[in-house]
Amino acid sequence: MAGDQAARDAVAHIARASYGRLVAWLAARSGDIASAEDALADALARALETWPRDGLPTAPEAWLMTAARRRLIDQARRRRVRREAATTLVLLAEERDRAPADFPDDRLKLLFVCAHPAIDPALHTKLMLQTVLGLDAAVIAAAFLENPATLRQSLWRAKVKIRAARIGFVVPEAAELPDRLAAVLEAIYAAFGTAWDNGARAGLAGEAIWLAQLLTELLPTQAETSGLLALLLFAEARKPARRDPSGGFVPLSDQDTALWSGAMIDAAETSLRHAASLSAPGRFQFEAAIQAVHADRRRTGRTDWDAIALLYEALFVAAPTTGVAVARAAAVAEAQGVAAAAALLDALPADSVADYQPYWVLRAHLGIDRAASLTRALALTDDPARRAFIVARYGDAPQG
Amino acid sequence: MQYMLLIYGNEAAQAASTLPPAEAYAPWIAYTKALKDAGVMVTGDPLAPTATATTVRNHGGKRQVQDGPFAETKEQLGGYYLIDVANLDAAIDWAAKCPGAVYGSIEVRPVGMM
Numbered sequence: 108m109a110g111d112q113a114a115r116d117a118v119a120h121i122a123r124a125s126y127g128r129l130v131a132w133l134a135a136r137s138g139d140i141a142s143a144e145d146a147l148a149d150a151l152a153r154a155l156e157t158w159p160r161d162g163l164p165t166a167p168e169a170w171l172m173t174a175a176r177r178r179l180i181d182q183a184r185r186r187r188v189r190r191e192a193a194t195t196l197v198l199l200a201e202e203r204d205r206a207p208a209d210f211p212d213d214r215l216k217l218l219f220v221c222a223h224p225a226i227d228p229a230l231h232t233k234l235m236l237q238t239v240l241g242l243d244a245a246v247i248a249a250a251f252l253e254n255p256a257t258l259r260q261s262l263w264r265a266k267v268k269i270r271a272a273r274i275g276f277v278v279p280e281a282a283e284l285p286d287r288l289a290a291v292l293e294a295i296y297a298a299f300g301t302a303w304d305n306g307a308r309a310g311l312a313g314e315a316i317w318l319a320q321l322l323t324e325l326l327p328t329q330a331e332t333s334g335l336l337a338l339l340l341f342a343e344a345r346k347p348a349r350r351d352p353s354g355g356f357v358p359l360s361d362q363d364t365a366l367w368s369g370a371m372i373d374a375a376e377t378s379l380r381h382a383a384s385l386s387a388p389g390r391f392q393f394e395a396a397i398q399a400v401h402a403d404r405r406r407t408g409r410t411d412w413d414a415i416a417l418l419y420e421a422l423f424v425a426a427p428t429t430g431v432a433v434a435r436a437a438a439v440a441e442a443q444g445v446a447a448a449a450a451l452l453d454a455l456p457a458d459s460v461a462d463y464q465p466y467w468v469l470r471a472h473l474g475i476d477r478a479a480s481l482t483r484a485l486a487l488t489d490d491p492a493r494r495a496f497i498v499a500r501y502g503d504a505p506q507g
Numbered sequence: 508m509q510y511m512l513l514i515y516g517n518e519a520a521q522a523a524s525t526l527p528p529a530e531a532y533a534p535w536i537a538y539t540k541a542l543k544d545a546g547v548m549v550t551g552d553p554l555a556p557t558a559t560a561t562t563v564r565n566h567g568g569k570r571q572v573q574d575g576p577f578a579e580t581k582e583q584l585g586g587y588y589l590i591d592v593a594n595l596d597a598a599i600d601w602a603a604k605c606p607g608a609v610y611g612s613i614e615v616r617p618v619g620m621m
Contacts, residue, residue: 138594225595272617273508275594 114158126241150174231294333382334392340375341398364405393422412441516611534606551588
């Protein structure tokens with residue numbers, strides 16, 4: 108039936124657009140994400156029953172919120188012996204008279220709960236994807252190459268802890284904010300990472316960009332938030348150029364700039380400019396600035412390696428990781444030559460680079476102990492497309 | 508909501524400390540006062556060393572009494588505070604201020620509600 112389909116479409120559309128807002132609003136009052144999700148699922152099921160019959164409500168989102176809230180209150184009444192349930196009841200009832208159409212956006216609180224230091228960092232990203240975006244655990248598990256049943260269990264346990272230990276649905280105070288925000292940004296970046304390294308996975312780049320965009324709207328004066336959004340947009344803009352038609356890996360320097368998304372680069376530049384205007388530099392802004400210099404190649408036809416090497420130096424101060432050190436050496440090689448890069452690479456602690464694939468690829472690329480470096484690089488490369496690329500460019504590892 | 512702050516530390520290292528007792532206790536006295544002043548303290552005590560511990564089981568109706576703590580660990584439970592605060596975030600803030608957090612670990616556990 109047409110009415111049926113329209114209702115179904117409306118429910119699907121609202122579920123996508125408002126899921127996180129509704130879960131956040133309910134969970135911020137009950138402290139219980141799992142119950143909020145259940146209540147919302149129940150409300151969505153009711154909508155599918157009644158909307159085709161009675162027609163779409165004038166404010167569908169408010170309708171869902173009222174239905175979900177009623178469900179939560181019913182559940183809480185049934186468990187009234189429990190003190191925590193009584194709290195839920197009070198909090199939800201207090202909001203009874205509020206006009207539900209303009210209920211507050213509590214998604215920022217929910218994001219901070221998902222990336223709370225009392226929650227296993229490996230679950231931060233996954234909790235966000237599930238509770239803010241309403242992504243199914245099976246989809247999340249596929250993106251992270253994990254067993255769906257195991258992940259479902261871990262997410263459930265995390266939600267039990269959030270409720271039972273009563274993790275606060277609050278935006279951290281100023282003193283705590285930088286560290287807490289860093290965890291949220293890391294988690295969003297990790298979602299983007301699922302789409303980056305492995306061509307075989309569907310990845311969650313779109314979801315990560317959506318979350319970064321949301322965060323810039325919720326925290327418009329935090330420079331690193333806009334820096335992260337810029338970084339993700341710059342990287343995503345190059346996606347169409349990153350693989351050749353047969354799926355082969357195309358390195359940045361060989362990419363056809365005409366395939367880059369101009370609109371996305373423009374949006375990235377706007378976001379980075381906004382970040383810079385806040386005068387609070389940080390890791391994600393430096394990374395985005397490096398990408399901005401790369402993106403300029405589409406206008407100038409060349410890459411300003413001196414600028415990139417300088418930005419990497421600043422990035423290394425902000426984030427002294429092995430990955431940054433190796434990328435910096437690659438930029439220095441372009442700007443100043445192999446000797447300067449080799450000196451940087453040789454200065455890295457041996458145990459930190461032993462299993463770090465990009466380190467060995469770069470050494471092979473620069474011709475430092477070429478054969479040995481190539482052997483190590485190939486032994487550490489899982490992705491077939493990347494492997495094929497390395498073999499095509501530098502030859503196969505020497506046998507025996 | 509009530510949270511138990513379980514204070515773990517290395518007993519042997521503490522026993523070997525040459526700090527005069529008054530100096531060793533001063534931060535604990537100040538911390539306890541801060542908890543009371545904030546109105547969050549329910550109760551709290553130090554525990555005698557694990558050398559005084561006895562572990563008791565009554566599995567299958569058979570009483571078993573054994574010398575020593577429940578488990579031999581690098582850090583031992585040395586005391587506790589029971590506090591009443593709004594949420595885990597507030598409990599973590601108090602745990603971070605506990606003198607025991609400087610050399611050992613504080614396990615923060617919500618008190619279960621039956």
